[in-house]
Amino acid sequence: MRCLTIYSKIFLVLLISVVSVNSLLAAPNSQIKEVVSAEQVAEFLHAILEADRTIYTTHVVNRMQENDVVKADEAWKRETALPLPAQMITLSGLRVKSKGSGLEYRLVSLWPIYEKNRPASWFERTGLEAVTGDPSKPFTGVVQKNGRRYFTAIYADTAISDSCVSCHNAHPLSPKQNHKLNDVIGGVVISFPLSDNP
Numbered sequence: 001m002r003c004l005t006i007y008s009k010i011f012l013v014l015l016i017s018v019v020s021v022n023s024l025l026a027a028p029n030s031q032i033k034e035v036v037s038a039e040q041v042a043e044f045l046h047a048i049l050e051a052d053r054t055i056y057t058t059h060v061v062n063r064m065q066e067n068d069v070v071k072a073d074e075a076w077k078r079e080t081a082l083p084l085p086a087q088m089i090t091l092s093g094l095r096v097k098s099k100g101s102g103l104e105y106r107l108v109s110l111w112p113i114y115e116k117n118r119p120a121s122w123f124e125r126t127g128l129e130a131v132t133g134d135p136s137k138p139f140t141g142v143v144q145k146n147g148r149r150y151f152t153a154i155y156a157d158t159a160i161s162d163s164c165v166s167c168h169n170a171h172p173l174s175p176k177q178n179h180k181l182n183d184v185i186g187g188v189v190i191s192f193p194l195s196d197n198p
């Protein structure tokens with residue numbers, strides 16, 4: 001080692017670290033055999049959607065309204081207002097859908113303010129009825145669409161605050177005006193394609 005210049009030593013150290021980092025990175029890739037179940041993937045996605053919606057509601061919508069900065073309004077584009085949390089999830093779902101990965105999510109209800117949010121299939125209707133009866137677990141299944149298999153999970157969307165209840169009950173287009181706190185107002189449908197070779 002004595003005959004090596006300082007530069008050669010630095011080079012050697014760098015080379016050793018690059019080789020070890022590479023082997024660290026390469027090893028797990030070649031060894032990973034486990035797969036994550038579709039149920040688990042849906043749970044992960046639902047956790048993100050739920051967290052984003054809650055944080056947007058509490059840290060943006062409620063906070064800005066309480067401080068008289070800006071309100072949230074359904075007509076947010078016209079009014080220079082914030083989109084409602086339900087509109088945020090719809091907008092982000094449309095954007096994800098437009099990317100073409102096959103992943104889709106949206107809010108639906110048996111008593112929707114808008115017809116577009118009605119269950120789109122027998123499966124979605126059955127799922128909404130199931131989670132309305134038992135909101136503690138999602139209704140899941142595999143649906144065939146255009147020759148592809150989609151895992152679909154429907155989670156209950158519950159009136160967790162008085163604002164859900166008062167806004168839905170007061171909306172002129174709402175077909176149900178007697179929602180109560182903790183009632184299931186609708187559901188979140190999450191759907192993504194499964195591998196073609198099960």
Ligand code: HEC
Pocket residue numbers: 074084086087090107108109111112113114117157158159160161163164165167168185186187
């Ligand atoms: C200020 C009014 C307002 C509040 C508060 C509100 N919503 Fe909504 N919600 C709407 C509107 C308007 C839509 C329709 C949005 C669209 O699709 O353009 C909607 C849509 C929905 C839908 C889809 C079905 C439908 O009715 O069209 C569900 C489910 C839903 N909201 C649940 C909730 C829950 C749960 C809460 C509370 C955490 C909540 N909403 C709070 C106004 C509100």
